[in-house]
Amino acid sequence: MIQNPKLWLSAVALALIHLVVIGAGLFAPYDPTEQNRDLSMAPPMRIHFFDSRGRFHFRPFVCPWVAEAERAIPSGYVEDCNKASPLRLLVRRVTMRDGNTLKASWHLFGVDAPAQIFLMGTDDYGRDLFSRLLYGGQTSLGAGLLAAGLSLSLGLLLGCVAGYFGAWADDVIMRGAELFMALPWIYLLFAVRAFLPLHLGTRQAFILLISVIGLTGWARPARIIRGVVLSARQRGYVLAARGFGASSVSIIRRHILPEVSSVALTQAALLVPQYILAEVTFSFLGLGVGEPEPSWGNMLASLQTYSVLEGHWWMFASGIALVPIFLLFYSFADSLQGRLQLLDLSR
């Protein structure tokens, strides 16, 4: 762990981020689709430690937003600290589900109802942006991971077959890969997306998006893995195993795959951010996961309206959240690559 701090730090940080996103139900104070129509586009709330008389409070509090002018369309919000409500840890909330069933849930933090807390402000429907960010991460990060898993397993399969068996299988697979790489990637995704139904349920859209991204991205990992397999095939112990009559499948499983695994892991670390971005791009353009379910892409979509773009900086949240995550993925891939080169040298 001490030998390569960069690798472990980025791995742990990524794991933490994913944990928080998976546990969105606990960490987010609200349901991502819960609307407050009279509080649309409210800015992030400030967390106060000092009240208006300058007295320090050990328990921080928030002040609710009230519309600045009593107009039909509020132009802005001001804090009303007369109705301040203290922040509480581990809050139990009871909400209406589907109109009639009551549902209770625990949340890491919150304020006593009817007060509300919007750490990152609200969107155009008055939905809590922080909760949407966490739940949207489930969509976007999940899509990235699953699609990377899909295209990597496809790449592993085809790369191993092409590299190990060679001959016509190699020719066919590699020509296919060239065909897939002859198109700029986003155009390829568009081409595949074009023939699929436009209006889908969110779950269907999610699965469809993962399959489209995963199935079109196999070419690059397959080529890289093929190269590794080609060189691994010539190693002494592989030739020896073959001489002893081991079957192709067992050679690939016992001797080739371990050789390939570290390269595949590095590829995965590079593919995941690329695929997260693909999901974000598609949902941003309205071809992916649609409202009301949050995704980091469709959360940015409202910025396509100039009036939102100009005055509501907090709507950038999901785009900004991508930057540290991508940095971590790239630094993880980078240090994996470095470790790989060290291993190669010591061989």
Next chain:
Amino acid sequence: MISAVISRLAQTFLLIFGVSVLAFLLIDLAPGKYLEEMRLNPQISQRTLAAIRTEYGLDRPLTVRYALWLRSVARGELGFSFAYNSPVWPLLKTRALNTLILSVTALLCSWLIAIPAGILAAVRVGRWPDRISAVSTAFLLATPDVLVGLVLLAFALHTGWFPSGGMHAPASTETDWLAHVKDLLVHLVLPVTALTLGALPVLVRHVRSAMLDVLTSPFILATRGHGISRARMLFRHALPAAANPLISLLGVSIGTLLSASLLIEVIMGWPGVGPMLLQAVLERDPYLVIAAIMFSTLFLIAGNLMADTLLYVVDPRIRRTES
């Protein structure tokens, strides 16, 4: 030499053919019913509908439709757009030109910045110019194009220094071409900046590593022994030797740029192929989708061919191995 060129051209042709077949197969699976929608459109007469139907064989098998599409390509029509009710080529022509203007400008800008920046980082390796470039390229690499585009657009709206989208001001006319070009340049600033920022980090890093490889080789030490000046050493001796991987990268960078351009065009309202493709996907306009895809493939392949030719011209080692 000639046989190499011929085989290369044949490969390219096969690749284009393959992509068009792939596109046709994909679009064929589309569940949309274009004919049904068109029949309900009062602006299209039954006679044109029948004409389109027979001309493109819309109710006939895939192979026939593909052959008919090839015929329309040969006639320079590239199929028929149902949404625009017109052949595809006149629609694509202006859009493709606009995308070319944007991407080529961005390509030039990013390379013109990347080469000196990469050289500087390589020469001052491990010192502060190198560190600054390492940190900034890492951040740029991690910043998605969507965010760059939106932030730049917000900046333009906030300051009012740049037009917020589009390609020409509404008042701009073709009559005064100098003012027209000026107007175009002003509108180019934002999308080109966004694309350049997106392309830069990869380019700078590659220039740096290619230059580092060369700078540690013995002949660079020899130039110093010969008393050749540093600037001359860098640009006359080191850069040409490092050019080989960079020219291959040039071909690849065109593809990534085209992908980024699609999104930036949509965000900035640039009337290129990107918004057209998006609209064609949303309106289920199959021939328009195919045309946009073929355009992007051709652009990418042309870029790669150009890079190969350039490599042949620049690198004497390649010429020697082939002759």
